[in-house]
Amino acid sequence: MTVDQIIFLIAAAATLFAAFSVVTTGNLIRAAFWLIGALFGVAVIFAILHASFLAVMQVVVYVGAIAILFIFAVMLTRKDMRDQGAQLNRNWKFGAFLSALVFAGLFFLLRGWGGVSKTAAAFPSDFDAVAALGGALVSPDAYVLPFEVASVLLVAALVGAVYVAYNHK
């Protein structure tokens, strides 16, 4: 086992444990903090994969903004922040069946694929992943169209949010 694999196993176990705690904790704020833990774990996995830009973006966007907004929303909507409702509703058997099915499907799919057991090829030493990503996002024969569509969607969401929050007189 290499050092990378040991770090990956630790990060993956921590991520799974945090993700499991998100859905099993009764306290909503605690669940939000566990979610932050899970998102950190994903950032660590990105870093192991040499996707440093994605790892930092994961922390900036998800931990720094989205998770904080989750906590704000929970605090603003709940009267008592320690209230505990029922954890399960009556559809839980169907949900468990579906998730088991998806898990089994992914498991057999990945077992049949040879790429799992291979080690990834090393990056060339002068490869600048951030520059390559930036170039791909604005070059017409790569991802400029999805990038622009996403931007338009975000601007529309922004305008919509301003309209909803605007104080109509």
Next chain:
Amino acid sequence: MDFLKDPLQVAANWLFGILAGWGVADLWAQVLIGFLGVFLLIALLMVVDILLVWVERKVVSRFQSRIGPNRVGPFGLIQPFADIIKLLIKEDTTPEGADRALYNLAPVLSMMSVLILWAVVPLAPTILGVDLNIGVLYIIGAGAIGTLSIIMAGWSSNNKYSLLGAFREVAVMLSFEIPMLTMMLIPTIFAGSMGIAAITQAQDVWFFFLAPLAAIIFLIAAIAELGRAPFDMGEAESELISGYNIEYSGMKFGMFYAGELLHAFTFGSFWAILFFGGYRFFGLEKVSAFLAIAVLLFKAFIGYWIIMWVKYTLLRIRIDHMLVFNWKFLTPVAFALLMVTAFMNALLAESPTWLYVGGMFLSNVLVAWISLELARFAARKERERTEGALTAEARR
């Protein structure tokens, strides 16, 4: 001579030789030396942090026409150590109904979010933790952890005042993050890289002369990010008593306090690195790595002094004014400046240095002038609306 140029590499090689002589495997020797390097950096920072308590108290007393600590040791220099002993022997209280795990985690995260920033700070050409090619984003990412620690402390204390303080502080930090990140992109444009080391290397002319407005906006956003006066809404001792850290006592409070001081010093050094050439000073950094560190510390202390100067001169701004100032003035100006800078950079890419610097400087002055005129126009309209057209007429 080699030791003066690159002391860490020489020391690491020496240690590596000793460890190899003891029969330690290469991999473990490298891990051990890496850990020692991190330990050395953190130890240095913590010692600086202890002295910062003294610096801060002395400077504030000078601003307020007092003498400051002067009883314990020469010039009161031993005062911070006495404070630490006091903090350590104080009772460690936990409020009733607190979420213990999060309550104890928050001060650690707060301190950590500051210390990890120094991983990307180039102290000298040869001395830096990691040369990340996304250094600028890394700084914002570390700030996200700081924000998290504040909301954690505010919620887990089970106290209304601390929760209110945390809400306000986090709202301010989230909003001022945007102009700060935008202004960090301007040195990125000039240097053509997001790496902090590359940005330092590219500053043959200090970026302050290319983009004075960017430096000023970055400083304002950084002060808000630090939660210092005039943006100290989260603490607001006269209305919230102490904000998010109200329930903390002893060394846990000490961690927040030390973290805040070190954070201010860290942003002073980032200001120096992004806009004032970092460790570069007329080729001094090429003579010796120690001189480079001294130059960086000197510039960082000037930045820290300016942050203190602002803190002890200005009054606290109301929270709605603070957010309006950010969203309706600072953020649009930052975006406009970023676009103008990117445009001018493309336009002047082939021109000689003096034209490039002059053009950038003039475009900055122009953006500043237009935005101030617009702000004046908006403020005058607002005043006319509130005071009524008649009084405004009389005033003219």
